[in-house]
Amino acid sequence: MNAFEPALDGEYVRRWLAAATAAIERESDHLTELDSPIGDADHGANMRRGFTAASAAVGKEPPQTPGATLALVGRQLIGSVGGASGPLYGTLLRRAGKALGDGPTVTPGELCTALRAGVDGVAQLGRSERGDKTMLDALYPAVEALGSALDSGAGLVAALAAARTAAEEGAVATVPMQARKGRASYLGERSIGHQDPGATSAALLIAALGEAAGEGAA
Amino acid sequence: MSVSEPVGLVLVSHSASVAQSVAEMAAGLAAGGATAPVAFAGGDGEGGLGTSSELILAAARSVDRGAGIAVIADLGSAVLTVRTLLEDDELPHGTRLLDAPFVEGAVAAVVTASAGADLDGVAAAAEEAYTYRKL
Numbered sequence: 001m002n003a004f005e006p007a008l009d010g011e012y013v014r015r016w017l018a019a020a021t022a023a024i025e026r027e028s029d030h031l032t033e034l035d036s037p038i039g040d041a042d043h044g045a046n047m048r049r050g051f052t053a054a055s056a057a058v059g060k061e062p063p064q065t066p067g068a069t070l071a072l073v074g075r076q077l078i079g080s081v082g083g084a085s086g087p088l089y090g091t092l093l094r095r096a097g098k099a100l101g102d103g104p105t106v107t108p109g110e111l112c113t114a115l116r117a118g119v120d121g122v123a124q125l126g127r128s129e130r131g132d133k134t135m136l137d138a139l140y141p142a143v144e145a146l147g148s149a150l151d152s153g154a155g156l157v158a159a160l161a162a163a164r165t166a167a168e169e170g171a172v173a174t175v176p177m178q179a180r181k182g183r184a185s186y187l188g189e190r191s192i193g194h195q196d197p198g199a200t201s202a203a204l205l206i207a208a209l210g211e212a213a214g215e216g217a218a
Numbered sequence: 219m220s221v222s223e224p225v226g227l228v229l230v231s232h233s234a235s236v237a238q239s240v241a242e243m244a245a246g247l248a249a250g251g252a253t254a255p256v257a258f259a260g261g262d263g264e265g266g267l268g269t270s271s272e273l274i275l276a277a278a279r280s281v282d283r284g285a286g287i288a289v290i291a292d293l294g295s296a297v298l299t300v301r302t303l304l305e306d307d308e309l310p311h312g313t314r315l316l317d318a319p320f321v322e323g324a325v326a327a328v329v330t331a332s333a334g335a336d337l338d339g340v341a342a343a344a345e346e347a348y349t350y351r352k353l
Contacts, residue, residue, distance in 0.1 A: 042267075087299045087301070088298060125301055
């Protein structure tokens, strides 16, 4: 166990939001590029608009608890993204935030359970499952890796690193898949050979969970 | 539920001009006399293609006469945003997303709502539009 593991509090979620917003900003052009052959070439700009709005809202009036902070970010994404990723990521974060409850801090196990509830919410909203070439193909492996790392006694930082690796591998694994949801599904077999932009942005958001924990440990 | 108040209809499209045109067409094809209130929410609210939850909420409030609101959405984020707003209870009481084709469903919904059908009747007519074959 790492003695310097950070507390999972409202401050942690704000560090996650800052890291996620910076990553979206940095990768915005890449996300749009991935969205050009199989989508409508707006994923980078949409995500950027959403996370910029969420950062502004949280910065203006930071909620006290990690749960309320995640829920506020989710609400902002639903209201500002403009594409399907808005309601999908919004549902992910609102469900996760709700599952975290009202406590000022949560345990790594509670964070993992909450993320799983959020990912299940995405699947339900999108009537989608793993293998459809969507963000779920990064999110499910990530929460599973996080859960098994914690179960086997890993500390938070190591478990989040495992989640990041699983999410990134999950995103790459969408390349040979044929899309079954969203605009890309209209392309049928022509969607094969492209990495899914939603799975790619999902991996960025998971990676930011680890960055936020690392910064707290420093 | 008041029998004298009509069901409201909200059309949600990625495109503002599609949403507006279909609303006008549906109202125009409804038989003369008082028509049910129809509102549209089109585009991302900033002149681009997409979906705005603010526009959807405003449209729904504008057609709420207390008899229920039927929402027809085109695809993708339009459908997902309406579903999310419904799950979060942010739309007026009695709002329902219909599983109906956009243009044909809108015409069927406005015609039946204007004839005084309740929300179940409007929903049934709009959803039945899927069974109308063209060949």
